[in-house]
Amino acid sequence: MRPKVEFLTPELKQRIISEARELICKLGIEIHNDSVISLLSDHGAKVEGQRVYYTDDIIDKSLESTPDSFKLYDSMGKEAVDLSGYKVNYTPGSAAINILDSNTGKSRKPTSADYVRYTQLMTGMRHVASQSTAMVPVDVHERISDSYRLYLSLMFCEKPVVTGTFTIEAFEIMKDLQLAVRGSKEALAAKPLTVFSCCPTSPLKWSDVTSQNVVDCARYSIPVEYISMPLSGFMAPVTLVGSIVQHTAETLSGLAITQLTNPGAPVLWGGSPAIFDLRYETTPMGAIGTMMIDCAYNEIGKHFGIPTQAYIGLSDAKMLDAQAGLETSMGATLAALAGINNISGPGMLDFESCFSLEKLVVDNEICGMTHRLVRGIEPKNDFPSLPHFEELLREGHLLISDHTRKHVRDEIYFPGPTIDRANRSRWEEEGSLTIGERARSEVTRLLTEAEPVRLSNDVKNEMTRLITTEANKLGMDKLPALE
Amino acid sequence: MELLQQISDQLEKGDTVKVAELTSQAIEQKLDTRIILDNGLIAGMAVVGKKFKAHDIFLPDVLLAARAMYAGLDLLKPLMIEEGIPTIGKVVIGTVQGDLHDIGKNLVGIMLKGAGFEVIDLGNDVTPEKFIDTAITEQADVIGLSALLTTTMPTMKKVVELAKERGIHGKTRIIIGGAPLSSEYAGDIGADAYCFDGIKAVECVKGFVGIN
Numbered sequence A: 001m002r003p004k005v006e007f008l009t010p011e012l013k014q015r016i017i018s019e020a021r022e023l024i025c026k027l028g029i030e031i032h033n034d035s036v037i038s039l040l041s042d043h044g045a046k047v048e049g050q051r052v053y054y055t056d057d058i059i060d061k062s063l064e065s066t067p068d069s070f071k072l073y074d075s076m077g078k079e080a081v082d083l084s085g086y087k088v089n090y091t092p093g094s095a096a097i098n099i100l101d102s103n104t105g106k107s108r109k110p111t112s113a114d115y116v117r118y119t120q121l122m123t124g125m126r127h128v129a130s131q132s133t134a135m136v137p138v139d140v141h142e143r144i145s146d147s148y149r150l151y152l153s154l155m156f157c158e159k160p161v162v163t164g165t166f167t168i169e170a171f172e173i174m175k176d177l178q179l180a181v182r183g184s185k186e187a188l189a190a191k192p193l194t195v196f197s198c199c200p201t202s203p204l205k206w207s208d209v210t211s212q213n214v215v216d217c218a219r220y221s222i223p224v225e226y227i228s229m230p231l232s233g234f235m236a237p238v239t240l241v242g243s244i245v246q247h248t249a250e251t252l253s254g255l256a257i258t259q260l261t262n263p264g265a266p267v268l269w270g271g272s273p274a275i276f277d278l279r280y281e282t283t284p285m286g287a288i289g290t291m292m293i294d295c296a297y298n299e300i301g302k303h304f305g306i307p308t309q310a311y312i313g314l315s316d317a318k319m320l321d322a323q324a325g326l327e328t329s330m331g332a333t334l335a336a337l338a339g340i341n342n343i344s345g346p347g348m349l350d351f352e353s354c355f356s357l358e359k360l361v362v363d364n365e366i367c368g369m370t371h372r373l374v375r376g377i378e379p380k381n382d383f384p385s386l387p388h389f390e391e392l393l394r395e396g397h398l399l400i401s402d403h404t405r406k407h408v409r410d411e412i413y414f415p416g417p418t419i420d421r422a423n424r425s426r427w428e429e430e431g432s433l434t435i436g437e438r439a440r441s442e443v444t445r446l447l448t449e450a451e452p453v454r455l456s457n458d459v460k461n462e463m464t465r466l467i468t469t470e471a472n473k474l475g476m477d478k479l480p481a482l483e
Numbered sequence B: 001m002e003l004l005q006q007i008s009d010q011l012e013k014g015d016t017v018k019v020a021e022l023t024s025q026a027i028e029q030k031l032d033t034r035i036i037l038d039n040g041l042i043a044g045m046a047v048v049g050k051k052f053k054a055h056d057i058f059l060p061d062v063l064l065a066a067r068a069m070y071a072g073l074d075l076l077k078p079l080m081i082e083e084g085i086p087t088i089g090k091v092v093i094g095t096v097q098g099d100l101h102d103i104g105k106n107l108v109g110i111m112l113k114g115a116g117f118e119v120i121d122l123g124n125d126v127t128p129e130k131f132i133d134t135a136i137t138e139q140a141d142v143i144g145l146s147a148l149l150t151t152t153m154p155t156m157k158k159v160v161e162l163a164k165e166r167g168i169h170g171k172t173r174i175i176i177g178g179a180p181l182s183s184e185y186a187g188d189i190g191a192d193a194y195c196f197d198g199i200k201a202v203e204c205v206k207g208f209v210g211i212n
């Protein structure tokens, strides 16, 4: 039995969905993009200025054509992420404004060299299936800081990439980089390499940029994750149910833009909601209420048969401390039990704004533990029990029994060296290291092991040419040195 | 001043009706407009601000109190104009060009208003020209800039430069806020202050216009 957690009864789910449908049909969605408005109006939506009133027909059609699963493939074309059913995959938190400097312990703006270290480290993160464009380097022109991240990710790590653009124009080059890897539009559609995050603006609105991104991705069958962010008690009702209604409405509104553009284009029922902390004026990702909304909207996605995503399994702590550990593990555990298909979080601190390589290494262990957790408890040659116990009594131990040797590795999860399992004397002999110190040496070790990406030189050169051309247009005559 | 204390107390409770009633009484009793304003309404909001900072009350309580304050302020407005009493200060606020994050900016606007400032909200995606033109025509005391993206924060520098060009730099103070910013950055681009939240913004603007 796969262990699960659920928050919504079938009746409550139905009610939330019908309320959400009513919102987007009766109250409408404000859309700041004329071609998206025409698209919806061509399919029967009533339009008043920028307000678009969806219809049940549009919603039903979109739900019908949305695929119930899809896969991501690494840059070498190998399957890497299965987004279906209750399958759980992790990806780092994305687009941090800052990095927690390993040497000083202080938060600062990331550079391209930091980004390369991050993406190389990702190869060694066994339990984090894809990479994300986790930070925004500040040493390139701001107009290419989104595409440049994708370029670095593809140059230094083979894992698929969760990413997104900051402008309409950047989509073009970010798509071209992917075409360079896959060779053609068809090959890219057959084996998706990236997922683009596209955010509606709460409440019930789509901006010009992000709605255009949804359309552009759909045209190339590039998977999209809709990132609706109701903030409970501020930009959304204070109740968890009210926030889930809003999330459902906003996500359905995005789904229609994709499916009307290209029926069958792959999407994730995603989000990054948060409760609003009225005392500190903040949007805590580590709040238990935030995590509950995430798990519950995932149930709505599952009800529709659409794969899901959430920003959960991250922390608002400012350093790798006990709060970082507790919020990340609570989130990751709940998300895994809820069966959220793509869990965005590892490595992230400070309200999604600060990334830490050391935290990524620790979180990788948390992810490993939850992967074990959801495999649950199943008998493995356990019955009849008598022979095992006869052997135990006869031999005095089971250390070398066939049963032990056969199952030790899949039954018991052994974490890496960041998790302390030594007895006190050994721990002291090894330097009485804190988790932060152990994570730091693990980062160093994994980085020395980093191997070059196996893409051909032709592909790499083409990607470099593409990004250099963009940089030149903006007056940068060369790209930052990377090592 | 029993009556002014009552105004302040009712304001704290967020009782719009009572604040309006008591303010009318104060006006009928011919109390000095300035004193009703300072020792009644503003005094009440100061207590609310302190309690909010200490987490004794939450943001909704502040907003209710602010609404009650405006019920009183609206009655005083005609007298203030007649007597030439300026509003305590005017702030032009907005999110810089290319950036659509306006939640934090809105909250800061709400809190500044709550503290009695006149706030002109230009919305999001605001060009440097719009900020400076508005500040000049409105004779604003302070310009508040918000940015949440690494990619849009450099636009703030353009606003400061334009303020210099148009000769209001130093006179009209510029404050900045948003997740990617810092005091150092404010210093680097020549802005007057960085504020990490609404409470800080209120303190800072009060400092600039000389209220403690």
Ligand code: B12
Pocket: A094, A095, A096, A097, A098, A135, A136, A164, A165, A166, A197, A198, A199, A200, A201, A202, A209, A210, A227, A229, A280, A281, A282, A283, A350, A351, A352, A353, B093, B098, B099, B100, B101, B102, B103, B104, B105, B107, B108, B143, B144, B145, B146, B147, B148, B149, B150, B151, B175, B176, B177, B178, B179, B194, B195, B196, B197, B198, B201
């Ligand atoms: C909510 C949110 C959104 C919402 C915004 C809705 C809205 N109407 O504003 C939506 C969904 C639309 C959105 C969109 C995007 N977002 Co966004 N978003 C956030 C999030 C989660 C919270 C921001 C927020 O509202 N916080 C709550 C308020 C109350 O706090 P605040 O904004 O910080 O404001 C306080 C202080 O900063 C200060 N302050 C703020 N402004 C001002 C101004 C003055 C004058 C003063 C004195 C003080 C002050 O006081 C405020 C009150 O305390 C942040 C994460 C974060 N850590 O900030 C990401 C974040 C800012 N977004 C991010 C990104 C990448 C995007 C998108 C590009 C995503 C995409 N690909 O579509 C788009 C951008 C579109 C655009 N061109 O602007 C990144 C930025 C990355 C970077 N390095 O630049 C962040 C950090 C998340 C992440 N890691 O990915 N986003």
